[in-house]
Amino acid sequence: MKDHKKLIKEIFQNIFESPGYNEAIVKRYFSTDYVQLVDGKTLHFNEFIKHIKAVKEAIASMSVTFDTIAQDNDIIFTNHRVTATTKEGRTSEVQVIAEFHIQGGQINYCNELTRQISGDPREGDLGSRH
Template sequence: MINYKDLIKDSFKAVVEDLHYSQATVDQYFSKNYRQYVDGKELDYERFCRHMRIQKQSIKGISIDFKTIVQENHIVFTRHIVNITTVENRTAVIQVIAEFHIEDNKIQYCNELTHMISGDQRERDIGSRQ
């Protein structure tokens, strides 16, 4: 069985934690048919790309700490902690529980719930900000 847990971890490091937006990097990890559902909002591939560009404009630091990651066939579940610092020096710590579906070695689907553990409430939408 292919280890998709590493694909998820690698995609977070390359796409989320890197503060510079790269369309080529997004394309390396995410399907053009990508759909993300986060806290009741739906993002298609284009809206996800826009979200990542906007997110990178508002943060100066982000780190992901995977607490739990489980794979069954082409589905990966994670529980991870996101620590962010904005360009205005606001901070937030957010817990994320997410389900990912992999197809053709790319992330095709994500359904996630976020919970702000601490921080400035203005960062509450960091997972879906448009």
Template sequence: MKNFIREVFTHVLENPVFDEILIEKYFSKDYVQFVDHQQLHYKEFVLHIKKLKEKISEQKIEIIHYAENGNVIFTHHLVESLLKDGSIAKHKVLAEFTIQHGTIIQCDELTLLLEGSLSEKNLGSEV
């Protein structure tokens, strides 16, 4: 499952192009994300990804640790984002992904801004 999550990070998040077909490939239409006291359903999540593509010119994700149990994978990863205004934001992310029928159905995530403007604190949940 680590390879699956790495694919998601590469094709959906690190990819600078918004591509809803790729989102549909990896995320269930029943997808729910709990992130930093926010709840995003599939449609809000798609808007979130679109918003990221509008703000970020380049994103790199490094998986520090991961653990798998059945259809669940937990990741501790670092996200470095180069914003289109030239600034950089770095986040530490703890995420628990639930996979069902080959797609992600749920993510329970905490993000912590390590570096960058406080206005980017909620980059992980912005819609």
């Protein structure tokens, strides 16, 4: 069985923790058929691209800490925390519970719940902003 846990960590490092937006990197890791269910919203690939761009426009830096990561064949479950600092200097921490499906080496589905642990309420929608 292929270790997709390493892939998930690589994705978060290369897309979310890295500064700036690089669509080629996003397309390397996410299928164009990608669907994300997040906090009661459904994002398809193009909305997901808008989500990443919106986060990158608002956030100066971001770090991800995985509390739990488990794999069952091509499904990865994570319980992780995201700490972000906005370009205005506000810091926020969000807990994320997510289920990722991998197909052909790319994520094609994610079901995610986010909960703001601390920080300004203006960053409460970072998991689904687009």
